[in-house]
Amino acid sequence: MSRAAVKDGEPVPLLDAAVVGGGPAGLSAAIYLARYRRDVAVFDTGHGRSTHHQVNHNYLGFPEGIATVDLRKLAAEQLSRYPHARIVHHLITSVEGDADTGFTLRSQGHVWRARTVLLATGVLDHFPHFPGWREYVGRSMFWCITCDGYENQGRDILVVGHTDLAAAEAMQLHSLTDRVRLLTNSRSDEITEPYRRRLTAAGIPVVHDRLTDVEGSDGRLTAVHTRGGRRLTLQALFSLQGATPETGLARQLGVALGDFGYVAVDSEQKTSVPGVYAAGDLTALHSHQVTAAVHEGAQAASAANYFLHPPELKV
Structure with missing residues (x-):
C-alpha cells in the first residue's frame, strides 16, 4: 500500500496537493508541484486517452513523434526522482x-x-463499440484531425457521427483525401440541410446505418459491417460521436461548469471553488491536445503553489 494511503479510521496525513488523473495534465502538474517541494500524490487509474495506442506528432522536441503511453512512462520516471511525490x-x-x-x-x-x-x-470518448475495439484506437481509429489527419493523407477514410460536427470533420478531411464517407452510426441523422448540401457538393456520401462489426488485425481496420448489410472498406476511421467530460468529482465539490458541461476555469486554471484547480481536456470543448494539457497542468500547479504560500509571502 502506498505511504500516501491509510485505511478508514486511521490518522490521515495531509498532502499539499492531490492530483486526480495521471495523464499529461496531471503528471505535468505533479512535476511542477514536486519541484516546488510540495507533498503531492497523483491518483492514476491507468485509463484515458493517453493510454491508447496514439502517437503524438505535434509535441515539440520529438521529430519522429512519441506514443502517449511512452510520454506517460517518461513523465512517471521523471516524477519518481522527487521523494515527496508519488x-x-x-x-x-x-x-x-x-x-x-x-x-x-x-x-x-x-x-x-x-x-x-x-x-x-479528462473525458470519456464515445467510440464505436465492437469486439476488440480498443486495440484499434490510435492505430486506425481516431478522434482528432489535428492529431492524426496529416498521417492519413490520401487514405480511404470513414467518418462516424450523425451531427453537423461529424459533417464538418468530413469536409475538413476532404482537404487531405478525396476518399471520405460518413456513417451516421445512429438511429437519428441530425445533419442539417446546409451541411448535407456541402457534403453532396464535395462528393462525400452519407450512409445512414449502424456499425455492427469490423474486419481488421493488429489494430488496422480494413472494413466495417453495418446493420443494413453494407460492407464499407476503409483505412482509417475518425469517430465524431462526441465525448463526455468526467466531472463527477467536480460536481461533488460544487465546482461551476461552463458550456457543454466542461469545468469552468480562469487563466490560471482556478475553478469557482478556492483550492480546487482543473487542467487538461476536462476544461474545454476544443483544443484537446497533449501540448495544451501539459501547459494547463503547469499553470494549475503554479497557481496551487501560490495558494499554499503563507499570507506573508503573497503580493
Missing part, C-alpha cells in the same frame, strides 16, 4: 471539504486528505 493507483470515488478545513478524498477502503485538489480527469 503515483497512487487508486480510483477516487468521492471528494469533499474546502480549503479552510482541507479536502478528503476516498477510494475503496482508503482515505487521503489534501490542502488543494487538482482535477485532471
